[in-house]
Amino acid sequence: MSGCGCDSGELMPLSQALERLLADVRPLVETESVGVEQARCRVLAQDLLSSIAVPPADNSAMDGYAVNTAGLPEDLRLPVSQRIPAGAQGQPLQPGTAARIFTGSEIPPGADAVIMQEQCEQQGEYVQLNRRPQTGDHIRPAGQDIRPGQCAVPAGTRLDARHLGVIASVGIDRVPVYRRLRVAVLNTGDELLMPGQPNQPGKIYNSNYFTLKGLLEPLGVDVIFSGVVEDSLATTRDALALAAQQSDLILSSGGVSVGEEDHVKAAVQSLGELGLWRMAIKPGKPLAYGRVGTTPFIGLPGNPAAVLVTFLMLARPYLLKMQGCTALQPSCFQLPAGFGRERAIPRDEFIRARLVQGEAGLQAAPLDNQSSGVLSSAIRAGGLLLIPAGERVAPGQLLNFYPFHGVLD
Structure with missing residues (x-):
């Protein structure tokens, strides 16, 4: 890390701070x-490469009858x-006949279309088609989803239910992953x-530990609780x-401001180095x-709403890159x-906002109390709305909205 200008009194813009944090990730x-x-x-x-086609053969997308058009x-x-x-x-389709077929069944050799059962009438050992099918109707071709040799899931992906289903669909039962990150929270x-x-x-009551634990666990990390630390430099x-x-x-909360009982900054400097301090962000200016x-x-x-905002905007991207994520x-x-x-105001401001239906469609509106000490408003909010530094807000102005869904679960 190069010199941070920690004591210059200047606030570092959020975009610059994030860039420097990510550049320093190992x-x-x-x-x-x-x-x-x-x-x-x-x-x-x-990368996970598929050795098979998905589906492995042409198959029927409907219950119906396979025919040669x-x-x-x-x-x-x-x-x-x-x-x-x-x-x-199935056996090769006999010329001039139909094969009763069901969703997911392989298309027999010689058939090139499926007509759905709703467009047919069963008449004993015969079927009466009510329309003339076209070649390829209701047939899912082999490899429609994944081709042999194709990358099913790329390296750097944080796996969720969608990826697990795709991995299983190509027959892979074990996957190479980065080991779990160990994060100490104090x-x-x-x-x-x-x-x-x-x-x-x-x-x-200590709410910050439980907020941070809840934010960390969905990232697949091992959380180590280092306890509540009393306000002394030695401790x-x-x-x-x-x-x-x-x-x-x-990952700590509290003690990074300028009060007489804020000892974290000095303790870090005595044990190592401080690369960044004080961001041009609200809430969350005293981030180190x-x-x-x-x-x-x-x-x-230390303020609970500031913990939520700074974790999502700065700490979470850092952790993801440290884990090997690409997104x-x-x-x-x-x-x-x-x-x-x-x-x-001269800082990027993240306000807790809810979604409301206005005359022109969906809009974002702030919760009443935006104090950095008020966390309960985050429960009523749908996400964070960014007001860029130095900008006023006009009704209807487009602003970036960061939904909580997807980052809190």
């Missing part, structure tokens, strides 16, 4: 083989020469209590040093990045603003 290299049923949320370490009689009445259930292999503050402890004056140093020995990355020894460290703010950014799309705002 991705995992260790891999392991796991069964497909254990591979959800893991990151694929190499060139050999149909004028009256479209044909004897039924065979019955082909799914899983059975929360700083003398005021923190763990849920279940008796409430006390001046104390608050913070000891906790960071131990976390560095146990993990691939340290550096290394404790050789272990990367990301220090999130790093949270998905977003543009929505018209269902509100206006005259005041511009």
Whole structure:
């Protein structure tokens, strides 16, 4: 890491901060083989090539009758020469006949179309077609989905249910994935209590650990809870040093601002280096990045809404790249603003927003309370709406909306 200008008083733009974080990532290299049923949320370490075609042969897309369109009689009445259930292999189609066939059954040699049963009438050992089929009707060709030698799933993919189904469809039962990332989570503050402890004056319950654990587990990482760290430089140093020995990355919340009891910045600098500090982002200005020894460290703010925003926008892409993922950014799309705002601020602002139906269609509207200490509004929000630094907002203006769906599960 080059010099960060941490004490210059300048705030680093979000895009620049993310670029510098991602440039500093050292991705995992260790891999392991796991069964497909254990591979959800893991990151694929190499391209998976199919050795077969999917489907392996031409098959029927409908329940109906397989025919040869060139050999149909004028009256479209044909004897039924065979019955082909799914899983059975039919005989070559006898000229001038039809084969009773079912969805997924292989097309018999000599047939080139399937007519659905709703367009036929069964008449004893004959079938009466009510229309003349065209070549290729209702036939799914071999390799329609995947061809032999084709890459079924590329390396760097974080596997979800869709990928697991495709992998299974080509007959692969084990996949090479990067090993699980170990992330140490520590929360700083003398005021923190763990849920279940008796409430006390001046104390608050530690919500940040549970937010972070819930954000980390869908990424397929092993979470190490390093505990609640009291507000002292020595204790913070000891906790960071131990976390560095146990993990691939340290993720903290709190203690990175400028108060007299904020010791994380000094502790990191004494044990390693601080590469970034203070972002031009709201909420979440006092975000820190550096290394404790050789272990990367990301220090999130202490306010719970700021933890959510900075994790999704900065920490999550870093973790994904560290895991070997190729898709790093949270998905977003543009929505018209269902509100206006005259005041511009010099930071990128992420507001918790809900989707509302306006006269012109779907719009994004802010929740009432945007305090960085208010987390419950995130439950009522559909995602985060970005107001770029220095911009006012006009009703109907298109803004980037980052839905929670897909990044929280």
